[in-house]
Amino acid sequence: MGFLMALSSRLPYRVWGDLRGFVASLGGGVLLQAATVGQMGVLLSRIAARSTPARLDRRELVRHMEFMAIESLPIVGVTALFTGAIVIIQAAPVVQRFGAEGLLGWGAGFGVLREIGPLLTALMISGRVGANNTADLGTMVVTEQVDGLRALAIDPIAYLIVPRFFALIATLALMTIFSDVLALVGAALAGEVLVGLTMHGFYNGFTSGLIEFKDVAHGLIKSVAFGFIVALSSCHFGLATTGGAPGVGRSVKASVVASATGIFALDYFLSFVVP
Amino acid sequence: MGSPLETPQPLVLHERPLVKLGRVALDAVSGVRALVSLFLRTLWFTFRGSRPKGATALQAFEIGNRSAPFLALTMAFIGMILVYQSAVQLGRIVPDYSMVGANYAELLVRELGPTIGGLMLATRVGAGMAAETASMVVTEQVDALRLCAADPVDFLVVPRFLASLVMTVVVIVLCSGLAYATGALTALVAFDVRLDVFVNLSLVDFGDVATGLTKSLAYGAAIPICSCHCGLAAEGGSAGVGRATTAAVVLSSLAIIVINFFISASAFLVGL
Amino acid sequence: MMIAPLSKHPGEGDVIVRFDRIRKSFGDKTILDGVSFDVRKGEVFFVIGGSGVGKSVTIKHLVGLLRPDAGDVWFDGVEVSRLTEEEFFPVRKRVAMVFQYATLFDSMNCLENIALPLEKHRGLSRGAALVEAQRLLERVHLGRYGERFPGELGDGMKKRVAIARALTLNPEVILFDEPTTSLDPVSARRVDTLIRELSDTLGVTAIVVSHDLTSIFGIADRIVMLYRGGVRAVGDRAHFRETKDEVVRQFVGGFADGPMEFG
Numbered sequence: 167m168g169f170l171m172a173l174s175s176r177l178p179y180r181v182w183g184d185l186r187g188f189v190a191s192l193g194g195g196v197l198l199q200a201a202t203v204g205q206m207g208v209l210l211s212r213i214a215a216r217s218t219p220a221r222l223d224r225r226e227l228v229r230h231m232e233f234m235a236i237e238s239l240p241i242v243g244v245t246a247l248f249t250g251a252i253v254i255i256q257a258a259p260v261v262q263r264f265g266a267e268g269l270l271g272w273g274a275g276f277g278v279l280r281e282i283g284p285l286l287t288a289l290m291i292s293g294r295v296g297a298n299n300t301a302d303l304g305t306m307v308v309t310e311q312v313d314g315l316r317a318l319a320i321d322p323i324a325y326l327i328v329p330r331f332f333a334l335i336a337t338l339a340l341m342t343i344f345s346d347v348l349a350l351v352g353a354a355l356a357g358e359v360l361v362g363l364t365m366h367g368f369y370n371g372f373t374s375g376l377i378e379f380k381d382v383a384h385g386l387i388k389s390v391a392f393g394f395i396v397a398l399s400s401c402h403f404g405l406a407t408t409g410g411a412p413g414v415g416r417s418v419k420a421s422v423v424a425s426a427t428g429i430f431a432l433d434y435f436l437s438f439v440v441p
Numbered sequence: 442m443g444s445p446l447e448t449p450q451p452l453v454l455h456e457r458p459l460v461k462l463g464r465v466a467l468d469a470v471s472g473v474r475a476l477v478s479l480f481l482r483t484l485w486f487t488f489r490g491s492r493p494k495g496a497t498a499l500q501a502f503e504i505g506n507r508s509a510p511f512l513a514l515t516m517a518f519i520g521m522i523l524v525y526q527s528a529v530q531l532g533r534i535v536p537d538y539s540m541v542g543a544n545y546a547e548l549l550v551r552e553l554g555p556t557i558g559g560l561m562l563a564t565r566v567g568a569g570m571a572a573e574t575a576s577m578v579v580t581e582q583v584d585a586l587r588l589c590a591a592d593p594v595d596f597l598v599v600p601r602f603l604a605s606l607v608m609t610v611v612v613i614v615l616c617s618g619l620a621y622a623t624g625a626l627t628a629l630v631a632f633d634v635r636l637d638v639f640v641n642l643s644l645v646d647f648g649d650v651a652t653g654l655t656k657s658l659a660y661g662a663a664i665p666i667c668s669c670h671c672g673l674a675a676e677g678g679s680a681g682v683g684r685a686t687t688a689a690v691v692l693s694s695l696a697i698i699v700i701n702f703f704i705s706a707s708a709f710l711v712g713l
Numbered sequence: 714m715m716i717a718p719l720s721k722h723p724g725e726g727d728v729i730v731r732f733d734r735i736r737k738s739f740g741d742k743t744i745l746d747g748v749s750f751d752v753r754k755g756e757v758f759f760v761i762g763g764s765g766v767g768k769s770v771t772i773k774h775l776v777g778l779l780r781p782d783a784g785d786v787w788f789d790g791v792e793v794s795r796l797t798e799e800e801f802f803p804v805r806k807r808v809a810m811v812f813q814y815a816t817l818f819d820s821m822n823c824l825e826n827i828a829l830p831l832e833k834h835r836g837l838s839r840g841a842a843l844v845e846a847q848r849l850l851e852r853v854h855l856g857r858y859g860e861r862f863p864g865e866l867g868d869g870m871k872k873r874v875a876i877a878r879a880l881t882l883n884p885e886v887i888l889f890d891e892p893t894t895s896l897d898p899v900s901a902r903r904v905d906t907l908i909r910e911l912s913d914t915l916g917v918t919a920i921v922v923s924h925d926l927t928s929i930f931g932i933a934d935r936i937v938m939l940y941r942g943g944v945r946a947v948g949d950r951a952h953f954r955e956t957k958d959e960v961v962r963q964f965v966g967g968f969a970d971g972p973m974e975f976g
């Protein structure tokens with residue numbers, strides 16, 4: 167039990183600390199984040215340098231896309247169906263207050279296509295595919311498989327990273343379309359079952375002309391950007407793994423946290439910039 | 442050549458759809474059963490266990506203080522995004538923004554604060570818990586615990602469960618406040634909605650607060666159970682830790698989406 | 714710690730690898746503090762020493778997996794330690810490495826593992842690469858196991874598959890990082906035999922990191938012993954058997970008591 171006692175004896179310092187320690191750790195944290203962003207920039211430039219069509223390993227790209235799509239289909243599907251239903255449940259009281267049930271289809275469609283579809287799909291793909299990618303790469307690093315590639319004179323960036331990078335971006339964009347459709351289905355079903363709005367009414371609201379192609383494009387442009395951030399952060403944290411099995415766990419956590427932060431930050435800027 | 446032994450495929454890509462569906466369904470059933478079992482054991486040890494003093498406080502620090510910056514950042518962004526998007530949406534029919542604040546407050550309390558916050562906690566806290574417990578499993582520290590006659594559920598899960606139950610609610614309430622503030626700022630800057638017009642809590646009633654708090658509590662319970670389940674089930678070195686951590690993020694997030702649906706639907710049906 | 718430049722020895726022309734006053738620290742921990750030795754073409758050369766003395770660290774400098782803080786690494790008359798990652802690729806095609814844990818790629822079966830460098834560097838089609846991979850697998854006496862995945866093989870077999878993969882590019886030098894550690898005695902001797910065979914039949918230079926005394930005295934042509942960041946002794950097997958140096962005597966005798974220090 168010694169280690170448990172040691173653990174609890176450290177508690178007062180860790181919980182309260184002193185102010186200087188707090189400020190120092192804050193500064194250290196900022197420097198650490200800056201260093202991470204810098205390393206991601208370096209990784210990105212190395213990926214870009216190896217991304218000519220001639221150097222892209224198409225077989226690997228397709229293999230990764232297939233795998234990523236299959237592993238994320240169920241979770242994206244379930245998430246989309248439930249989310250679409252929730253959008254209707256939450257929007258129903260507001261719409262009923264205005265007495266504008268006919269707008270429900272439009273309201274749900276607008277929210278799903280522009281915001282909720284891309285955002286939740288990105289978070290789910292980050293949790294499923296991004297985390298898995300980090301875990302894979304991290305395992306390859308700590309078991310020296312990446313060094314093994316280098317020792318065989320095979321460039322790990324070109325062979326391992328580039329196909330995953332583009333496969334992830336493509337998968338996220340495709341999954342967003344899939345998730346948009348399913349979320350609308352979920353919304354229509356919930357409207358029928360819970361709110362008493364017929365499918366037909368939902369459809370009419372959805373196609374009333376208030377939803378334009380640019381709303382769909384808005385969502386898809388964002389999803390490509392999210393794919394970019396998830397791909398970059400999952401590859402970076404995978405390659406930066408140190409410290410054996412616990413290190414892999416830490417990397418996965420760091421990767422999903424960074425992806426989520428990046429997704430929200432990008433979402434904010436793109437919501438303003440993209441029409 | 443021709444190996445005398447069967448060669449199992451490590452990854453089954455082209456299983457027959459029906460077979461796959463059946464396997465997924467069976468996995469889901471046994472998975473849910475394992476989660477319920479872990480939840481019950483956790484409750485049992487919550488009242489009967491003998492974990493070391495301070496373990497819960499340590500976890501509360503980890504969940505509360507250490508996740509707060511991440512959660513605050515993401516919630517601040519989501520506040521701005523949502524007010525912007527809903528105002529744009531509203532602008533297409535009636536460019537009258539006076540009720541944006543009131544509707545936003547209601548939606549934030551009953552839906553967005555708990556759920557977006559919960560999803561972020563599932564990512565940050567869920568991955569952390571799974572990574573820790575899985576590392577302890579594959580480095581045989583959990584076996585060492587067992588040899589000390591200490592139940593891993595009592596020592597590892599219960600402190601995380603209790604800490605999460607309390608801190609999830611605290612963190613979500615605080616960060617929802619932040620999201621409200623950034624939303625108000627966005628309305629002011631982008632749509633010229635004055636603060637005194639935006640700050641309108643007339644639509645927030647008891648039902649909204651009750652729904653929001655119930656969701657927060659349920660997420661607070663679900664995240665550690667899902668993550669520790671994945672972490673304790675880890676096997677096989679660093680690859681195992683990676684798989685467990687990934688599974689924890691997915692399972693916790695999925696749990697939140699599903700719980701959200703059921704609580705929202707019940708609240709809607711009983712008219713809260 | 715003494716740092717002496719290498720003296721020219723008579724067989725200078727035969728030297729294929731030279732480590733010259735290598736220094737390497739990790740954080741504030743100095744591992745190598747001036748390590749110098751030569752490896753001659755075609756010999757089986759052992760690097761020995763206690764755990765954590767920097768044997769693996771030393772040889773990883775030759776393929777650029779690590780870079781020295783100071784000192785030079787020469788391969789076939791060229792100083793390689795300051796090459797860029799891209800410039801290192803030609804060196805790595807001539808110097809193969811077999812890692813301590815074999816480090817086969819988990820997601821591929823044995824044949825695919827071996828075929829990968831063939832496809833990447835020899836421009837073979839997938840089919841041709843697999844045929845060639847099968848030939849190499851037979852060379853390490855594992856012809857039947859091509860379809861197996863690394864997770865399904867024992868440690869000794871994995872090591873031999875890794876050796877087959879290292880042979881793909883017809884290297885002049887092969888680095889073996891603890892090839893017999895964690896193997897049972899029989900598998901260990903098989904690996905030893907294989908290393909000796911490669912040197913005798915293909916003229917491959919083998920640099921073997923080991924603390925397995927049976928391997929050392931079974932197949933080594935020459936041996937260097939690292940101790941406390943430097944070279945303690947260099948010589949052939951007879952030299953190590955008959956040395957008067959108490960530290961070396963303790964190590965090669967495997968005695969618990971003696972002057973040796975452990976980190």
